Amino acid sequence: MNFKITLFVLGLCFLFPVDSFSKDVFSFDGRVDLEKEQIELKLDFLDRGMLFVKSARQEDSNLSVLLDIEHFKAFKFDISSEIKGLIEYSGKEKDTPDALLGRFWSDYTLLNYQPIRELTGHFEVKDQKLYLRSFSVGNVSFNGAVALVSPYNVDLAFNLSMIEMNDFIDFWMTDRPYDSGGLVSGTIGVAGNLNKIYLKGRLESHEGFIKKIRFNSLYLNVNGFYPNLEVFDSSIAEKEGLSFKFSGPIDLSDKENFKKQIKELTFMLDVKGSDSNAEWTIKKYNNEKGGSDTTELKYFLQNNPISGLLSNEGSGVLGVERRISF
Numbered sequence: 001m002n003f004k005i006t007l008f009v010l011g012l013c014f015l016f017p018v019d020s021f022s023k024d025v026f027s028f029d030g031r032v033d034l035e036k037e038q039i040e041l042k043l044d045f046l047d048r049g050m051l052f053v054k055s056a057r058q059e060d061s062n063l064s065v066l067l068d069i070e071h072f073k074a075f076k077f078d079i080s081s082e083i084k085g086l087i088e089y090s091g092k093e094k095d096t097p098d099a100l101l102g103r104f105w106s107d108y109t110l111l112n113y114q115p116i117r118e119l120t121g122h123f124e125v126k127d128q129k130l131y132l133r134s135f136s137v138g139n140v141s142f143n144g145a146v147a148l149v150s151p152y153n154v155d156l157a158f159n160l161s162m163i164e165m166n167d168f169i170d171f172w173m174t175d176r177p178y179d180s181g182g183l184v185s186g187t188i189g190v191a192g193n194l195n196k197i198y199l200k201g202r203l204e205s206h207e208g209f210i211k212k213i214r215f216n217s218l219y220l221n222v223n224g225f226y227p228n229l230e231v232f233d234s235s236i237a238e239k240e241g242l243s244f245k246f247s248g249p250i251d252l253s254d255k256e257n258f259k260k261q262i263k264e265l266t267f268m269l270d271v272k273g274s275d276s277n278a279e280w281t282i283k284k285y286n287n288e289k290g291g292s293d294t295t296e297l298k299y300f301l302q303n304n305p306i307s308g309l310l311s312n313e314g315s316g317v318l319g320v321e322r323r324i325s326f
Helices: 002-015 165-172 255-263
Strands: 025-031 040-043 052-059 065-075 077-089 098-109 118-126 127-136 140-147 153-164 180-191 196-210 213-225 228-238 243-251 266-269 279-288 290-298 318-325
Touching: 077 318, 098 127, 165 196, 180 213, 243 255, 266 279
Parallel strands: none
Antiparallel strands: 025 040, 040 052, 052 065, 065 077, 077 098, 098 118, 118 127, 127 140, 140 153, 153 180, 180 196, 196 213, 213 228, 228 243, 243 266, 279 290, 290 318
């Protein structure tokens, strides 16, 4: 029975990370009958919503689980759902972890009051590990394994498919001060143990914008031990035709200064075969009858090309000069 309680607690922590609870005061009431393996709990997080948890043994000796979520606020999301589960025993010894199989599914799921694709997934407990197979919810799917004994090693792979840019940024940044658009796709790998989590992500977005910056493509590569990650081999191609590479450190625990961290990344104009000079000039010639039309675009390297994204002031990074010869 202790194993089942551990499995239940790990499930809650997985659905709602520790950061979601760390600053909360909440009340709870209910009952736990260890002999009959029945749990009925109500957790009231005041202005952050409520959770109802219920589990009971069925006549066929399987265990049913219900998690009712009512407008629970995690990060910047309002979540409502009915998550149901069924735990089956595949072996003769019901109290051993390697005898458990199960599946979860949800109904009536709302994210910020909008319906999303429901949660589905199967799991298996074997060799003191919880294996997650073909889990998906909304535009995220994942699978992998979590150890059920200390130091609780994890090995998970997440696939993101066309997530709204605003939702993606809201997950990492508090009080986003500007609008954004586009869709984010890619993969995020999670490995290590609960005391030292290693993250590796490869993400991309096309035909989107972040505040004043409109881009044709955005590629982001990161890795490192949470919360300190390193951005590397990443690039953004603007609508105007300029492409930049960027890199540098990011501290995911410092969400309040996230936009400041973005500003401090190193940005370089991506021009193959060119030396790093004080400025580059891009010229376009139009030859017509009776004259020559030349447009020059000058980019000054000492300025951060993304400063316009983080400030209402002009970035001052691009000069335009038009020359007409007769």
